[in-house]
Amino acid sequence: MRTVETLQFDHSFARLPGAFYTRLFPTPLPTPYLVHFNEDAAGLIDLHPKEAARPEFIDYFSGNRLLPGSEPLAMLYSGHQFGVYVPQLGDGRAILLGEVRNQAGERWEMQLKGAGRTPYSRDGDGRAVLRSTIREYLCGEAMQGLGIPTTRALSIVGSDQKIFRETVETAAVLLRLAPSHVRFGSFQIFYYRRQHELLRTLADYVIAHHFPALAEKKEKHALFLMEVVLRTARLMAEWQAVGFAHGVMNTDNMSILGLTFDYGPFGFVEAYDPGFICNHSDHIGRYAFNRQPQIGLWNLSALAQSLTPLISKEAATEALDQYEPVFNAHYTTLMARKLGLKEFRNEDVPLLLDLLRLLQSNKIDYTHFFRALGNFKQAPGERNSDLRARFIDIAAFDAWAERYRSRLLADTLPDAERKRAMDRINPKYILRNYLAQIAIRKATEERDYTEIGRLLHLLRRPFDEQPEMARYAEPPPDWAKEIQVSCSS
Numbered sequence: 001m002r003t004v005e006t007l008q009f010d011h012s013f014a015r016l017p018g019a020f021y022t023r024l025f026p027t028p029l030p031t032p033y034l035v036h037f038n039e040d041a042a043g044l045i046d047l048h049p050k051e052a053a054r055p056e057f058i059d060y061f062s063g064n065r066l067l068p069g070s071e072p073l074a075m076l077y078s079g080h081q082f083g084v085y086v087p088q089l090g091d092g093r094a095i096l097l098g099e100v101r102n103q104a105g106e107r108w109e110m111q112l113k114g115a116g117r118t119p120y121s122r123d124g125d126g127r128a129v130l131r132s133t134i135r136e137y138l139c140g141e142a143m144q145g146l147g148i149p150t151t152r153a154l155s156i157v158g159s160d161q162k163i164f165r166e167t168v169e170t171a172a173v174l175l176r177l178a179p180s181h182v183r184f185g186s187f188q189i190f191y192y193r194r195q196h197e198l199l200r201t202l203a204d205y206v207i208a209h210h211f212p213a214l215a216e217k218k219e220k221h222a223l224f225l226m227e228v229v230l231r232t233a234r235l236m237a238e239w240q241a242v243g244f245a246h247g248v249m250n251t252d253n254m255s256i257l258g259l260t261f262d263y264g265p266f267g268f269v270e271a272y273d274p275g276f277i278c279n280h281s282d283h284i285g286r287y288a289f290n291r292q293p294q295i296g297l298w299n300l301s302a303l304a305q306s307l308t309p310l311i312s313k314e315a316a317t318e319a320l321d322q323y324e325p326v327f328n329a330h331y332t333t334l335m336a337r338k339l340g341l342k343e344f345r346n347e348d349v350p351l352l353l354d355l356l357r358l359l360q361s362n363k364i365d366y367t368h369f370f371r372a373l374g375n376f377k378q379a380p381g382e383r384n385s386d387l388r389a390r391f392i393d394i395a396a397f398d399a400w401a402e403r404y405r406s407r408l409l410a411d412t413l414p415d416a417e418r419k420r421a422m423d424r425i426n427p428k429y430i431l432r433n434y435l436a437q438i439a440i441r442k443a444t445e446e447r448d449y450t451e452i453g454r455l456l457h458l459l460r461r462p463f464d465e466q467p468e469m470a471r472y473a474e475p476p477p478d479w480a481k482e483i484q485v486s487c488s489s
C-alpha cells in the first residue's frame with residue numbers, strides 16, 4: 001500500500017510529442033474540502049485508504065498542490081458533437097496528472113476533472129459543479145457493480161467557489177481513473193488536420209500500451225480498429241440490456257478502450273420506453289435510448305474513416321461489418337439470461353419483442369419487471385399474481401406468460417435454479433435519477449455526504465437483496481418527474 005507521495009508514476013502519454021497535449025498546472029481551488037473518497041477505487045492504484053484522512057490529501061486531489069511525480073497536461077482531441085464535426089475540442093477542464101502503475105502491473109491514468117481552464121476551454125470556465133461530479137462518481141461505481149466496463153472515480157473535493165450554470169452552483173473536482181482517456185476524437189483531429197504521422201504515432205502508442213497482443217502483428221492498425229469495434233459493440237449491448245442511456249454519445253465521449261466514459265446527463269430507463277431521452281437538451285433525440293446501438297456504429301465509422309491513412313478501406317469495412325453481428329449476439333445472450341433461458345434461439349425474438357412492447361404499453365419499470373420475473377412459477381395453473389398485478393392489460397400478460405411458460409419447460413430448469421441465475425443478471429438496484437438527486441440535494445444544501453456513501457455501498461452489490469435497503473429499489477416518487485438533466489455540468 002502506498003502513500004500519496006509514493007505512488008509509482010509513469011508518464012507514457014507525456015512522452016509522446018507535444019502535439020498531443022498542452023502541459024499546464026491545475027488552477028487552485030478556493031476553500032477545498034473533502035466530499036467523498038472511494039476506498040475501492042483507491043485499491044486500484046494501491047493507495048492506502050487512510051491517506052484520505054491526511055490534510056494534504058485535499059490539496060493534492062483538488063489540484064492545489066502538485067502530486068509528487070505527476071506531469072500534468074491537457075489532452076488534445078476533436079470530435080463529432082451531435083453529428084457535427086468540431087475541429088478542436090480537447091480537455092477544457094480536465095488535467096491528466098499521469099499514470100500510476102500498481103503492484104499487479106496495471107496502469108491507471110489519474111485525471112482531475114474540473115481543475116480549471118486550459119487552452120481548450122473555449123467559452124467554458126474550466127470547472128465542474130458538485131452536482132455533476134456526484135453523478136459521475138456514483139454512476140462509475142454503479143456500472144462497475146453491474147459488471148459493465150467503465151471509468152472509475154477516486155475522490156470528490158468540493159469548494160465554495162460559485163459556478164454559473166442554469167442556476168448558481170458550487171465547484172468540485174473529481175479524480176477520475178481509467179487505463180486511458182484516449183477517445184475516438186483523439187484520432188479524428190489528426191485525420192482532419194491531415195497530420196498522418198501523428199495519427200500513426202497515436203495508434204502505435206495505444207496499441208503498444210493497451211492492445212499489446214497486436215503490437216507485433218503485420219495488420220496491427222486494422223486489428224486495432226476491429227478490437228475497438230468488438231468492444232464498443234459489446235458495450236452497447238450491455239447498455240441496452242441493463243437500460244442505460246448515456247445521453248451524449250459524441251465521438252469525443254467514446255473511449256478507445258470500450259469503457260463507459262464521460263458521465264453527463266445519463267439515465268436508466270424506468271417505465272419502459274424505447275425512445276427514452278435522458279438529456280433534456282437533446283431535442284431531436286439523437287441519443288435516445290433505442291438509437292444507441294446505431295450511434296455506436298456511426299461513431300465507429302467516424303473512427304474508421306480517421307484511420308484510413310493507416311488501413312485500407314476494405315479492412316475498415318471488414319471491421320465495421322463485425323459490429324452488428326457482435327452486438328446482436330451479445331445482446332441476445334444477455335436478454336436470454338435476463339429471461340432465465342439457457343440460450344437465445346431465433347424463435348425467442350418474438351417472445352422478447354412482445355414482452356418489451358407489453359412493458360412499454362403498460363408503462364412497467366424495466367428493472368423491476370426483470371427482477372420480479374425471477375419469481376415466475378412455471379407449473380401449469382400458477383397465476384404468477386405478483387407479475388400479473390403490474391399490468392393494466394392482464395389478458396395480454398396472461399397470453400405472453402403462457403408462451404414464456406412453454407419456452408421455460410423446454411429448458412427444464414427448476415424454478416429455484418432459474419431464479420438464482422436470473423438474480424445474478426437482473427439487478428435489484430440501479431442508480432435511479434431520484435436516488436442521485438437525493439444525495440445531491442443533501443450534499444449541496446446540507447453538506448451532508450453520507451447519502452453518497454450509502455449509495456456507493458448499495459450499488460456495488462446491485463444483484464444482492466440487501467433487504468434493509470429495499471426502499472432504494474422503489475419506483476421514483478412523483479417529484480422525480482421534475483428532474484431535468486442536461487449537458488450543463
Ligand code: AMP
Nearest residue numbers: 089090091092093121124125126127262
Ligand atoms: P462534455 O460535453 O462534458 O463531454 O464536453 C465537451 C467539451 O467541452 C470538452 O472539450 C470539454 O472539455 C469542454 N467543456 C465542458 N465543460 C466545460 C467547462 N465548464 N469549461 C471548459 N470546458 C468545458
Ligand code: MG
Nearest residue numbers: 252253261262
Ligand atoms: Mg467529454
